[in-house]
Amino acid sequence: MIHREGYPTLIISFLVLTLLCIVVRMTIPMLSDVILVLAGGIYLFLISFFRNPKRDIPKKSMDILYAPADGKIVVNETTLEDGFLKKEVKMVSIFMSPLNVHVNRHPIDGTILHSEHHEGKFLPAWDPKASTENERTTVAYETTHGTIVLRQIAGALAKRIVCYAKKGEKVSQGGEMGFIKFGSRVDIYLPLTAEIMVAIGDKVEGNRTVIAKW
Numbered sequence: 001m002i003h004r005e006g007y008p009t010l011i012i013s014f015l016v017l018t019l020l021c022i023v024v025r026m027t028i029p030m031l032s033d034v035i036l037v038l039a040g041g042i043y044l045f046l047i048s049f050f051r052n053p054k055r056d057i058p059k060k061s062m063d064i065l066y067a068p069a070d071g072k073i074v075v076n077e078t079t080l081e082d083g084f085l086k087k088e089v090k091m092v093s094i095f096m097s098p099l100n101v102h103v104n105r106h107p108i109d110g111t112i113l114h115s116e117h118h119e120g121k122f123l124p125a126w127d128p129k130a131s132t133e134n135e136r137t138t139v140a141y142e143t144t145h146g147t148i149v150l151r152q153i154a155g156a157l158a159k160r161i162v163c164y165a166k167k168g169e170k171v172s173q174g175g176e177m178g179f180i181k182f183g184s185r186v187d188i189y190l191p192l193t194a195e196i197m198v199a200i201g202d203k204v205e206g207n208r209t210v211i212a213k214w
Contacts, residue, residue: 003103005162005179006050013046045098052103055207057174060109062144065194065212067204068107068177069186071096076200081189084114084140084149089189090196092211094204096184104152104163104178104186105206106171110141115165137163139177145214149189152180174207 002010017039025032057066075093080086096102117137135154140147152161163178165171180186190196194212198204204211 001052001054002047003050003052003179005181006046009181010043010046010050013043017043049098049102051101053101055105055174055205057207060173062109063214064210065107065148065188065190066105066173067094067206067209067211068105068150068188069094069096069103069204069206070100071185071204073198073200073202073204074185075187076196076198078192081149083151084138085147085189088192089149090192090194090212092188092190092196092198094186094188096180096186101206102180103176103206104150104180106141106165106173106175106177107150107188107211108141108143108148109173110143110148110171112139112165112167112169112171113142113147114138114140115163115167117161117163135161137161137178139163139165141171145193146191148191149187150177151187151189152178153185153187154180155184 021032021036021039024035071094073092074095075091077091078088079091081089115137119135121134137152139150141150152163154161160181161178165177188211190212194214196212197210
């Protein structure tokens, strides 16, 4: 299944790549086969990037927080979240490469307390400063275990963040929260009572991997 955010890009890319193949075939026939293969490869990559696999959570629970994104754990620490919570929390960060599924999902049931887009830089997503200086969105969930903050962060390649969460909305664990185009990261800020179930270097899948539990 293709994610809805991908259709405009796929349509425009198909037209541009088709036109390129036609022009090359008419002007430089000897390169037409090479360009056709390259164009096909690029288009297959785009289809893969915008894929949206069906992901049912294994067990719905308010005591489990599932990964909101596919990728690799790059941060697992206790830190000060001074943007919204302004207190010490446990922080887990998931880095998404261009090869990962880029759908972001609600990790737990809750009510959206806050949803805000911040303009910023486009530092590489693995840079520690990316959490506070890059373009990003901040979403805060009111849950039975306290307030949880999820932050979508743009990277050097990711120039567009889509966030569907609206303030006051009640959301369901596993539902779509947003989409980040072309590689980036998601930061999760959890109460100190949470037991983190992942380590740096672990590969995780949205709606499948347990990030924390109570």
